[in-house]
Amino acid sequence: MAITWGTMRALIPELFLLSAVGFGQARQVDALLEKKTMSALQELAGKLDGVMGVAAIDLTTGHTIAMNATTVFPQASSIKIPVMIQVFRDIRRGKLRMEQEVAADAKKLVDSSPRFKAAAEATGKMTIRQLIEAMIEVSDNAATNVLIQLVGMANVNAWLDSVQLKQTRLRRKMIDIAAATRNEENVSTPLEMAALVAKLYRGEVIDKAASAEMIEILSRVKGDFRGAIPEGVGVAAKPGELTGVRCETGIVYLDKRPFVLSVTSAFLGEKMNPVPEVAKIIFRHFEMLAKSNRYGRSLQ
Numbered sequence: 001m002a003i004t005w006g007t008m009r010a011l012i013p014e015l016f017l018l019s020a021v022g023f024g025q026a027r028q029v030d031a032l033l034e035k036k037t038m039s040a041l042q043e044l045a046g047k048l049d050g051v052m053g054v055a056a057i058d059l060t061t062g063h064t065i066a067m068n069a070t071t072v073f074p075q076a077s078s079i080k081i082p083v084m085i086q087v088f089r090d091i092r093r094g095k096l097r098m099e100q101e102v103a104a105d106a107k108k109l110v111d112s113s114p115r116f117k118a119a120a121e122a123t124g125k126m127t128i129r130q131l132i133e134a135m136i137e138v139s140d141n142a143a144t145n146v147l148i149q150l151v152g153m154a155n156v157n158a159w160l161d162s163v164q165l166k167q168t169r170l171r172r173k174m175i176d177i178a179a180a181t182r183n184e185e186n187v188s189t190p191l192e193m194a195a196l197v198a199k200l201y202r203g204e205v206i207d208k209a210a211s212a213e214m215i216e217i218l219s220r221v222k223g224d225f226r227g228a229i230p231e232g233v234g235v236a237a238k239p240g241e242l243t244g245v246r247c248e249t250g251i252v253y254l255d256k257r258p259f260v261l262s263v264t265s266a267f268l269g270e271k272m273n274p275v276p277e278v279a280k281i282i283f284r285h286f287e288m289l290a291k292s293n294r295y296g297r298s299l300q
Helices: 005-011 013-021 029-047 076-092 114-122 128-137 141-151 153-162 177-181 190-201 208-218 224-228 275-290
Strands: 051-058 064-067 101-103 125-127 234-242 245-253 259-266
Touching: 029 051, 029 064, 029 275, 051 190, 051 275, 064 190, 076 128, 076 141, 076 153, 076 190, 076 208, 076 234, 076 245, 114 125, 114 128, 114 141, 125 128, 128 141, 128 208, 141 153, 190 208, 190 245, 190 259, 208 234, 208 245, 224 234, 224 245, 224 275, 245 275, 259 275
Parallel strands: none
Antiparallel strands: 051 064, 051 259, 101 125, 234 245, 245 259
């Protein structure tokens, strides 16, 4: 009796499956680990009183773990990263100087401006360096607004366009409720924010020295990533918080497997904040990769 193709398929289903995916294209075990990580993220998102997006870039391979990663979310104070970059650009071009003094005018005070307020009451002036450090380290909003005025909102957005981060937009100064009411929100996507910080890591923003200096300033920040990731692992990140919004983007210097992580969320219920738990889930993923060979065998 002749053996038909249907008979062969019934007799050797595994061979048929392999022919469908292609020999030499068998799924790698790290794909199963990623599937499990994604399941953990989806479970967290399902329980969350709100919505969230995640993008994590493996700085060893370039592979990205993404969930709602191209969705536009409010960035709150995380938008201060591109503001800082534009300030450094103007310094490199000689338009500003780090030790240049600027008036710390009490009339420019807005909520959450501790260093600007102290300077206004003491000397009435701050250097550009002090303004940058205040903006990033303690998220000083008046310092941020002075820097935005100095460099120009349009120039920040023009640079973002030049590096193909077209969904990342600075649209208003800090604590401008009227602008927010008009939907003039400072926004980006998890993927674009992660890509931006990956450029910093690779020394591609202005030059290696400028990128390293900006990362050093970000490393002083005490945000949710720092609280969620074990001591001894370096973190350089900028968190953000508004009513109903929590986010953070930065670099995690895990030995043998550094990564960039951007977490965004919106429509959050009272006291909701998914950022620390997402950071723990993603850290665990890269920790497993760092201590294992490509087949998942632990080497520690």
